[in-house]
Amino acid sequence: MKSRLSVQEKRALWVLTAVVLISRSAFALLNDHLIFGTVFVDDAFYALSVARHIALGHGFTADGIHPTNGFQPLNTLLQSVCFFIAGGDRFNGVRWCFVLSALIEVAFIWAIAILISKMHRTQEPQGWWHSAAVIAATMQTFVFTLFAMHSNGLETALASLMIVLVISNYDEIRTKREKGNAPTAANFLWLGFLCGFLVLARLDGAVLVLIFAVLELRFPNGFRNAVIIGGVGFLISSPWWLYGLFQFGSLMPISGQSESFLPWSTQALLDAANALQDIFLFWIPRWHFVFPQWVSLPVATVTVGLMAMILRRIGFLKTMRASYDLRPLTPLLIFGMFLFIYYTFLFRAPWFLDRYWHPIEMRWMFLMAIAVSMLIPKIQSLIEHGHTGMLTIGSLFILIVIAVNLRMDRRPYVPQVPADLAEIGFWAQKHPNVSVGVLQSGAAGFLADNVINLDGKVNLDALHARQQDSLGAYILRMNFEYLADEQGFLDPTLQKAARLGCYYDQVDSIRSVRIFRRSNIADSFFRSP
Numbered sequence: 001m002k003s004r005l006s007v008q009e010k011r012a013l014w015v016l017t018a019v020v021l022i023s024r025s026a027f028a029l030l031n032d033h034l035i036f037g038t039v040f041v042d043d044a045f046y047a048l049s050v051a052r053h054i055a056l057g058h059g060f061t062a063d064g065i066h067p068t069n070g071f072q073p074l075n076t077l078l079q080s081v082c083f084f085i086a087g088g089d090r091f092n093g094v095r096w097c098f099v100l101s102a103l104i105e106v107a108f109i110w111a112i113a114i115l116i117s118k119m120h121r122t123q124e125p126q127g128w129w130h131s132a133a134v135i136a137a138t139m140q141t142f143v144f145t146l147f148a149m150h151s152n153g154l155e156t157a158l159a160s161l162m163i164v165l166v167i168s169n170y171d172e173i174r175t176k177r178e179k180g181n182a183p184t185a186a187n188f189l190w191l192g193f194l195c196g197f198l199v200l201a202r203l204d205g206a207v208l209v210l211i212f213a214v215l216e217l218r219f220p221n222g223f224r225n226a227v228i229i230g231g232v233g234f235l236i237s238s239p240w241w242l243y244g245l246f247q248f249g250s251l252m253p254i255s256g257q258s259e260s261f262l263p264w265s266t267q268a269l270l271d272a273a274n275a276l277q278d279i280f281l282f283w284i285p286r287w288h289f290v291f292p293q294w295v296s297l298p299v300a301t302v303t304v305g306l307m308a309m310i311l312r313r314i315g316f317l318k319t320m321r322a323s324y325d326l327r328p329l330t331p332l333l334i335f336g337m338f339l340f341i342y343y344t345f346l347f348r349a350p351w352f353l354d355r356y357w358h359p360i361e362m363r364w365m366f367l368m369a370i371a372v373s374m375l376i377p378k379i380q381s382l383i384e385h386g387h388t389g390m391l392t393i394g395s396l397f398i399l400i401v402i403a404v405n406l407r408m409d410r411r412p413y414v415p416q417v418p419a420d421l422a423e424i425g426f427w428a429q430k431h432p433n434v435s436v437g438v439l440q441s442g443a444a445g446f447l448a449d450n451v452i453n454l455d456g457k458v459n460l461d462a463l464h465a466r467q468q469d470s471l472g473a474y475i476l477r478m479n480f481e482y483l484a485d486e487q488g489f490l491d492p493t494l495q496k497a498a499r500l501g502c503y504y505d506q507v508d509s510i511r512s513v514r515i516f517r518r519s520n521i522a523d524s525f526f527r528s529p
Contacts, residue, residue: 003114004120004123012128013113013137017106017109020102021106023102026413030415034415035095036094036422039148040094040097040153041153041442042440043442045443045445046445046457049446051077051080051097052446054076055093060243062458069254070255071255072203075154075159076155079093082096090446090447104150105150108161111164111165115168118328119326119370120323136365139283139369144404144408146365148412158202159201159202160358162198162201162205163198166191167332170212171327174327189228192229195208195212196234196236196237199233199237200240206233211335213227213229248460258463259457261467262348264345268348269344271353272344272350277297278354279357285404287300316374320374323374332362340360343356421440424441425445426447426448427510428448429447434481435479435480435482436482437451438451438453439489439493440455440486441455454475462474472500472502476497482518485513494516
């Protein structure tokens with residue numbers, strides 16, 4: 001991507017680069033226990049387990065034995081390099097993955113800065129203090145919601161980077177056309193190449209590839225160009241599609257199948273509303289947890305509505321379009337509409353909506369950065385004319401937002417204990433000769449080879465058992481000595497096992513985690529179906 005960034009903007013981005021490299025890599029300095037209490041979420045360790053086994057030469061498996069496709073391939077392959085460097089060591093491999101996460105984040109902030117600079121219609125260099133490119137990169141660096149989303153150990157940051165690269169590349173083709181130069185087949189071959197890696201970064205990116213192909217049909221040689229984009233993208237990603245189809249009988253990874261077989265209910269609409277308010281108020285971390293639900297949702301709706309009304313009344317959107325070419329974000333808008341419909345009505349994993357909808361958040365963040373950059377001169381004008389009342393209120397609000405984000409940013413760096421679910425893995429390490437069934441087994445299965453996944457995200461047998469409502473029969477057949485998880489997840493599983501005469505008694509607990517051992521005692525608490 002060609003850059004139109006000024007010298008000042010580049011200097012500011014290099015400062016942010018240093019901050020990102022230091023802050024995202026700093027987790028590697030924690031001890032072997034506490035690195036499991038930071039930003040890497042439990043689901044990330046499913047992929048990290050696969051990455052480690054790839055490095056050890058075991059192939060695509062989370063336990064070294066059974067094949068799985070319950071992960072997004074490109075990020076996991078990159079993480080496997082980290083474990084190769086670490087010689088397969090679990091802990092040092094995770095440390096190298098923190099460094100990898102930092103490098104991906106650096107690439108992302110430069111990519112978004114370059115894209116926004118190209119969207120700016122003026123050729124005049126900008127100062128860093130009111131540059132939308134620098135403001136967007138600063139948001140990504142310091143706003144906790146964005147920081148946590150990209151530092152979760154999953155594919156989110158890499159997929160976001162690939163989305164920006166594909167959009168920028170397609171915009172270069174558009175710019176070439178507007179200058180009267182017909183794009184060549186080579187331009188579309190390169191775009192298709194990037195699209196293929198976008199799909200490998202996150203499989204639902206295939207829809208964005210389709211959007212680009214359809215948009216191309218409007219132009220001369222559009223059909224040829226669409227075939228090149230889609231064909232090359234499919235060719236690069238096809239090994240993964242074919243692996244899933246022939247090995248597991250579905251194009252959807254088993255992790256997705258495990259999250260999507262639950263029936264739809266109207267609760268999905270409330271889940272969607274909660275995720276959307278967190279996205280549109282991303283600068284206030286975990287917004288919908290700040291107040292009770294009956295307060296947070298109306299307040300968020302009114303806040304966003306007031307923002308839209310004020311911007312419309314002062315003609316801000318018209319001014320924005322005059323200063324910035326927003327057309328590069330159109331494919332992202334269409335993609336966001338698809339993601340909203342699909343993950344609200346066809347896919348039931350409400351706890352991951354904010355991650356699945358991150359492209360919506362990205363587009364909103366771009367627009368917010370542009371809006372802030374355009375407000376700065378207006379604020380300077382108000383100061384010069386002595387209008388300080390509203391500015392005082394605005395400044396106080398900004399200081400509160402900064403303080404809240406800095407407080408949240410600090411928390412992951414000073415964990416007191418590992419994540420509760422990781423404690424199951426440390427417990428299982430001390431009991432290596434028993435089998436432990438765990439539903440949320442990401443970190444636990446990564447830490448201990450005797451932990452068996454029960455939610456089906458990386459275990460095809462467990463997935464089939466859940467789909468057939470026979471998880472209890474699977475537990476009976478596997479004869480697990482122990483079952484462990486958080487109480488709310490474990491209770492239904494214990495009840496299913498008890499219906500088949502397989503009873504467990506609680507023998508240990510670690511904060512929210514409960515550990516149960518198989519019992520033969522007639523008066524076991526869990527003998528009642």
